[in-house]
Amino acid sequence: MIPKLYMAPIRGFTDTVYRNIFSKHFDGFDIAVAPFISTQMGKRIKPSQHKALLPENNTGMPVIPQILSKDPDGFVILAKHLFDMGYESINWNLGCPFPKVARKGRGSGMLPFPDIIESFLEKTLSAIPNTLSIKTRLGYNNENEIFLIIPIFNRYPLEEIIIHPRTGIQMYEGTPDLDTFEKCLLQSAHPVVYNGDITDLDTFRTLSGRFENINRWMIGRGALTNPFLPATIKNDEDIFPNKIERMKRFHDALFHEYRQILNGPSHLLQRMKSFWKYFVLSFENSRKNQKKIQKTTSVEQYEEIVARFFETGNLKLND
Numbered sequence: 001m002i003p004k005l006y007m008a009p010i011r012g013f014t015d016t017v018y019r020n021i022f023s024k025h026f027d028g029f030d031i032a033v034a035p036f037i038s039t040q041m042g043k044r045i046k047p048s049q050h051k052a053l054l055p056e057n058n059t060g061m062p063v064i065p066q067i068l069s070k071d072p073d074g075f076v077i078l079a080k081h082l083f084d085m086g087y088e089s090i091n092w093n094l095g096c097p098f099p100k101v102a103r104k105g106r107g108s109g110m111l112p113f114p115d116i117i118e119s120f121l122e123k124t125l126s127a128i129p130n131t132l133s134i135k136t137r138l139g140y141n142n143e144n145e146i147f148l149i150i151p152i153f154n155r156y157p158l159e160e161i162i163i164h165p166r167t168g169i170q171m172y173e174g175t176p177d178l179d180t181f182e183k184c185l186l187q188s189a190h191p192v193v194y195n196g197d198i199t200d201l202d203t204f205r206t207l208s209g210r211f212e213n214i215n216r217w218m219i220g221r222g223a224l225t226n227p228f229l230p231a232t233i234k235n236d237e238d239i240f241p242n243k244i245e246r247m248k249r250f251h252d253a254l255f256h257e258y259r260q261i262l263n264g265p266s267h268l269l270q271r272m273k274s275f276w277k278y279f280v281l282s283f284e285n286s287r288k289n290q291k292k293i294q295k296t297t298s299v300e301q302y303e304e305i306v307a308r309f310f311e312t313g314n315l316k317l318n319d
């Protein structure tokens with residue numbers, strides 16, 4: 001069974017530019033869920049978000065837009081707008097753990113309130129032309145909240161449920177709770193996508209060995225760190241030559257494109273430095289190199305340090 005691989009939405013990283021460039025340089029992902037857009041009071045969609053999601057700007061791989069919202073009316077307006085843009089399938093974010101979001105009862109902050117989730121689905125599903133999938137955690141405060149929610153999901157015609165088996169308050173600490181995930185799998189009437197901490201082929205093999213009925217896997221940070229990972233999983237072996245050279249070309253393409261569209265050198269540096277928090281994890285001496293890159297204060301200095309790094313860096317990955 002060939003796994004279907006989803007690029008996870010990672011706000012500030014897996015945007016349109018990244019997704020397009022990724023698909024030119026690497027294989028393996030079948031589809032991407034885009035980072036969330038929020039409903040705006042009374043407005044349809046921000047022009048910049050509309051532009052980023054225009055199908056002609058997203059030719060690299062199929063995309064499912066994601067909405068973060070607790071407002072059914074705003075959600076319906078946005079979903080219809082996305083449908084008119086060509087998006088038959090959309091995703092609802094019930095997983096975001098960031099306090100700014102969760103404290104307002106959005107994202108994973110809605111998970112302690114099954115009644116609100118049910119009323120949201122009741123109001124929106126009959127009013128939108130799109131099919132809906134949901135991305136969720138196990139709960140906000142604890143991992144049992146999900147068991148009051150799955151029966152609700154089961155009553156509605158959802159496309160699939162993507163589960164990241166942590167709680168909201170856990171953020172990204174600890175390890176994914178595979179036992180609770182397994183129970184969810186048994187209870188869900190909908191197809192389930194596993195998401196969380198797939199960082200290498202061995203982890204994937206262990207997970208796919210345990211959850212034999214799952215064929216849909218979402219990968220986020222693991223592919224930000226090692227962009228060969230999706231193709232490695234697809235091929236079930238790690239056989240790519242010239243990895244450093246290919247990572248350099250990928251990096252350079254991102255740098256070039258963000259240089260065109262971001263507003264000024266400090267935004268460019270900030271964006272590229274964020275990527276390096278993940279890229280360096282593929283290299284030996286990641287901490288030392290990370291510091292050098294994070295300390296750069298001009299684009300020229302950044303280019304110099306990064307060029308030297310690619311010439312001398314040693315990958316931890318097979319090369």
Ligand SMILES: Cc1cc2nc3c(=O)[nH]c(=O)nc-3n(C[C@H](O)[C@H](O)[C@H](O)COP(=O)(O)O)c2cc1C
Nearest residue numbers: 008009010011035036135164196197198219220221
């Ligand atoms: C910086 C950051 C931004 C994220 N943005 C989103 C988002 O916009 N929507 C979403 O559903 N999940 C978001 N996530 C969660 C990821 O999609 C994913 O569920 C999580 O990273 C676990 O998967 P991984 O271990 O494969 O990275 C974000 C995660 C991080 C670290």
